[in-house]
Amino acid sequence: MSETEKKGTSRRAILGAGLAAGGAIAAGRVSAAVPDPLITQVQPWASEFGDPVDATPYGMPIRFESHVVRRNVPWLTESPISSINFTPIHALEGTITPQGCAFERHHSGAIELSKSDYRLMVNGLVDTPLVFTYEDLTRFPRHVQTFFCECAANGGMEWGGAQLQGAQFTHGMIHNMEYTGVLLRDILNEAGIKPEGKWVYVEGADASSNGRSIPLEKAMDDVMVAFFANGEALRKEHGYPVRLVVPGWEGNMWVKWLRRIAVYDRAVESREETSKYTDLMPDGRARKWTWVMDAKSVITSPSPQAPIRHGKGPLVITGLAWSGHGKIARVDVSLDGGRTWTEAQLSGDIKPKALTRFHLNIDWDGREMLLQSRAMDETGYVQPTKDQLREIRGLNSVYHNNGIQTWWVREDGEVENVEVS
Amino acid sequence: SPVWADKLGLGRPAVPEEIEAWDVVVLPDGRGLPEGSGDVSTGEEVFAEKCAMCHGDFAEGIDNWPVLAGGQGTLTDRRPVKTIGSYWPYLSTVWDYIHRSMPFGAAQTVTPDETYAITAFLLYSNGLVDEDFVLSKENFTEIHLPNENGFYPDDRAEVEYPKFRVEPCMTDCKGEVKITKRAADLKVTPTDPDGRPAGTIPDWFEVA
Numbered sequence: 367m368s369e370t371e372k373k374g375t376s377r378r379a380i381l382g383a384g385l386a387a388g389g390a391i392a393a394g395r396v397s398a399a400v401p402d403p404l405i406t407q408v409q410p411w412a413s414e415f416g417d418p419v420d421a422t423p424y425g426m427p428i429r430f431e432s433h434v435v436r437r438n439v440p441w442l443t444e445s446p447i448s449s450i451n452f453t454p455i456h457a458l459e460g461t462i463t464p465q466g467c468a469f470e471r472h473h474s475g476a477i478e479l480s481k482s483d484y485r486l487m488v489n490g491l492v493d494t495p496l497v498f499t500y501e502d503l504t505r506f507p508r509h510v511q512t513f514f515c516e517c518a519a520n521g522g523m524e525w526g527g528a529q530l531q532g533a534q535f536t537h538g539m540i541h542n543m544e545y546t547g548v549l550l551r552d553i554l555n556e557a558g559i560k561p562e563g564k565w566v567y568v569e570g571a572d573a574s575s576n577g578r579s580i581p582l583e584k585a586m587d588d589v590m591v592a593f594f595a596n597g598e599a600l601r602k603e604h605g606y607p608v609r610l611v612v613p614g615w616e617g618n619m620w621v622k623w624l625r626r627i628a629v630y631d632r633a634v635e636s637r638e639e640t641s642k643y644t645d646l647m648p649d650g651r652a653r654k655w656t657w658v659m660d661a662k663s664v665i666t667s668p669s670p671q672a673p674i675r676h677g678k679g680p681l682v683i684t685g686l687a688w689s690g691h692g693k694i695a696r697v698d699v700s701l702d703g704g705r706t707w708t709e710a711q712l713s714g715d716i717k718p719k720a721l722t723r724f725h726l727n728i729d730w731d732g733r734e735m736l737l738q739s740r741a742m743d744e745t746g747y748v749q750p751t752k753d754q755l756r757e758i759r760g761l762n763s764v765y766h767n768n769g770i771q772t773w774w775v776r777e778d779g780e781v782e783n784v785e786v787s
Numbered sequence: 788s789p790v791w792a793d794k795l796g797l798g799r800p801a802v803p804e805e806i807e808a809w810d811v812v813v814l815p816d817g818r819g820l821p822e823g824s825g826d827v828s829t830g831e832e833v834f835a836e837k838c839a840m841c842h843g844d845f846a847e848g849i850d851n852w853p854v855l856a857g858g859q860g861t862l863t864d865r866r867p868v869k870t871i872g873s874y875w876p877y878l879s880t881v882w883d884y885i886h887r888s889m890p891f892g893a894a895q896t897v898t899p900d901e902t903y904a905i906t907a908f909l910l911y912s913n914g915l916v917d918e919d920f921v922l923s924k925e926n927f928t929e930i931h932l933p934n935e936n937g938f939y940p941d942d943r944a945e946v947e948y949p950k951f952r953v954e955p956c957m958t959d960c961k962g963e964v965k966i967t968k969r970a971a972d973l974k975v976t977p978t979d980p981d982g983r984p985a986g987t988i989p990d991w992f993e994v995a
Contacts, residue, residue: 556795671985
């Protein structure tokens with residue numbers, strides 16, 4: 367038995383003793399009338415050694431947080447190699463997503479590509495087609511910016527109704543990281559874009575290639591070629607050593623293991639922008655090039671994986687809001703399914719095209735609630751209801767579901783994913 | 788050409804063999820297609836050998852693997868069947884995607900002639916050419932897929948944003964609110980051993 371397991375056992379024993387002694391502990395919550403043995407008895411961690419500094423050169427979360435992991439839903443896709451998993455947003459706070467539990471979406475698996483094997487080609491309608499090594503990229507001027515990456519399909523399973531139980535599953539195809547890298551325009555400038563160049567085609571080194579076309583205006587604006595995220599190298603599954611960061615735009619375009627940037631006079635209309643990432647509309651035609659992710663929010667707690675166990679009284683409602691059009695201006699929260707709304711507090715820095723944390727502190731009277739959040743961005747766009755979106759788009763657009771989420775908080779504190787009239 | 792800043796002099800010129808190796812993209816107007824050709828019956832043979840174990844002998848799909856043929860006229864159905872024949876706009880995408888990214892797990896193992904042949908077979912499977920059809924670089928752009936005009940660029944700026952960029956209601960916004968759908972009814976979410984949704988935050992006073 368390991369040292370940590372022994373500690374766990376001793377803590378359980380102490381709690382059990384407390385229950386037996388006083389009977390004053392309801393669901394383990396300590397009454398003020400009986401002395402708490404966790405205070406009155408010296409605990410092992412207050413007496414013995416903890417772990418030495420050389421125990422963990424690169425640490426993982428403490429074992430009590432083992433629920434804070436990526437999860438997948440096997441039936442969603444035909445193969446785990448071209449599939450998705452979900453960020454545990456129900457258990458996170460603030461805005462920065464820990465890389466180790468930030469969602470993955472691959473089309474032919476997470477490949478291993480070393481910095482020494484890495485090459486980036488720029489070709490097409492340029493004055494000089496170029497090849498860069500990883501080392502070359504580190505010599506361009508650097509930029510540091512924080513952005514959300516949201517899969518176009520985030521919430522896509524919910525178009526037809528409430529389906530999955532938990533914010534991780536309904537809203538967790540998203541992560542938010544502080545990127546360090548170089549501007550795509552600085553790389554393109556080295557090659558020199560010819561006047562006929564109107565589109566940039568980007569593709570990865572993996573078998574799927576994930577090629578996408580980006581209009582030159584966006585490419586020359588804020589697109590980054592990133593190699594650090596949240597202070598360290600990209601994780602393998604997030605594109606190590608180099609990925610594209612396309613602020614505010616659907617995650618599919620954030621090409622990982624970026625190997626080629628080509629300038630063309632038109633869009634390639636690749637598989638990932640024809641068969642996929644096009645949005646079927648009620649008349650049988652489909653939108654293409656729906657690049658921007660519109661304003662969206664979700665209450666992360668309470669939520670189905672984060673029930674209320676502490677009873678009535680003070681309750682923190684916390685959630686995330688984001689918009690591909692810029693900064694979040696406001697988030698409203700409703701406790702009654704959208705009949706009345708209260709403005710929540712935006713906590714921390716509000717950055718454009720990045721996750722924004724909101725909080726609303728309430729005094730819960732123990733009655734059931736229908737919780738909703740509604741984001742507004744700096745363009746004045748107000749997050750619509752799912753019904754408002756369906757009225758325009760029908761049920762088969764697959765992508766870009768930014769409709770308002772409802773959580774039914776029951777009197778017992780359990781929370782369900784529901785839709786309301 | 789436009790210059791935004793002085794060049795830094797990083798990188799080195801790409802040589803033609805390198806560009807040829809990596810730039811294998813085919814555009815809707817046929818640019819990027821290599822010399823070559825392939826007919827339906829050759830395509831059927833290659834497909835049987837390299838593709839049919841997932842996509843079926845007739846490109847109809849096996850189990851949950853993608854369906855490549857059929858579904859024409861279903862795009863307004865409750866459950867549309869989106870295939871090459873029913874949904875895809877351009878044949879270039881078929882050629883390009885197969886050549887670069889298929890077969891799944893062994894990509895970049897089909898030659899240009901094989902890709903022409905598979906593409907011809909997929910046209911045949913979708914009822915778009917006869918069984919003696921030969922697809923080549925020369926006649927490639929004569930082929931138009933049924934849904935070529937089925938797409939339009941993002942129009943949210945016209946159709947949605949004016950509707951949603953309005954001051955929202957704050958009080959008395961609607962009448963009685965009823966629950967109309969419950970995910971709990973479907974029971975398709977992965978669960979923890981205790982039956983709760985997987986990853987539910989533990990009750991700290993019940994775990995050690």
